[in-house]
Amino acid sequence: MDSLYKLKNFIFDLDGVLYLLDRPLTENISFVNFLKEEGYRVIFLSNNTFLTREKYAEKLQKMGVNASPKEVFSSAFVTAKYLEQNFPQSRVYIIGEEGLREEIKRCGLRVVAGNTRDRVDFVVVGMDRKFSFSKMSSALRFLTKGARLIGTNPDPTYPTDKGLLPGCGAMVAAIETCSGQEALIVGKPSPLIMDFVLSVTGFKKEETVLIGDRLDTDIVLGKRFDLFSVLVLTGVTTREDLKNAECKPDLVVENLLEFKDLLLEGGALCRGSKFMTLP
Ligand SMILES: [Mg+2]
Secondary structure, X not given: OHHHOOOOEXXXXXXXXXXXXXXXXXXXXXXXXXXXXXXXXXXXXXXXXOOOHHXXXXXXXXXXXXXXXXXXXEHHHHHHHHHHHHOOOOXXXXXXXXXXXXXXXXXXXXXXXXXXXXXXXXXXXXOOOOOOHHHHHHHHHHHHOOOEEEEOOOOOEEEEOOEEEEOHHHHHHHHHHHHOOOOEEOOOOOHHHHHHHHHHHXXXXXHEEEEEOOHHHHHHHHHHOOOEEEEEOOOOOOHHHHHOOOOOOOEEEOOHHHHHHHHHHOOOOOOOOOOOOOO
């Protein structure tokens, strides 16, 4: 395991990396378990807001991933922590699903209904499979009266095993357009989410790898923080997309067994503080 000596921490995106909705990506999962058995530190960093940390850990465990809730950082969890730390007990209108709602409640924030006549401090938007004109109208009303707009993440689409769905970013954009207010984004590629992860985990940048399937979130964030970034082609990005990409990953692999082989073969992979370029 000499080749991995400089790398200690592995940050995995979830959708398109460890599963597609409910279908596990078994080759990638086996790499996670391999790292954990070898004693490397692994965390899961997802822009998804459907579930709580506990439910993500449960979902991962059912798919055979050795995961605990403390290792899961979703944009729902980090958005809730951001509000708790900076605006405790504020009043929040949520567009989103159960995971986002639950994480926000746990942080002592007050969740209000769309028809409230009381003050609202924040409109927080996550992916919502029941997004509607009525929810948009409530958001617009609160924003017009002074609430601030927070987007949990900017993902334009969401990958499933049956193709793409509209993502949170599309819903945020709709509300930005009607309100004229630009959202503060907490999830990837915002530095807010990585600052939080690095401060909680204590990971050193030069020892950390970020693995994801999206150029505009995972890889951009990896570059911003000078982490070694790996794009895996099991999710939304194709080789064709890469040709015109402004932000290129340090490494592109079809799946994570390919990454594992490269790590094991490349004896000099991580010498010094800089990584060598892999084939
Ligand atoms: Mg993904």
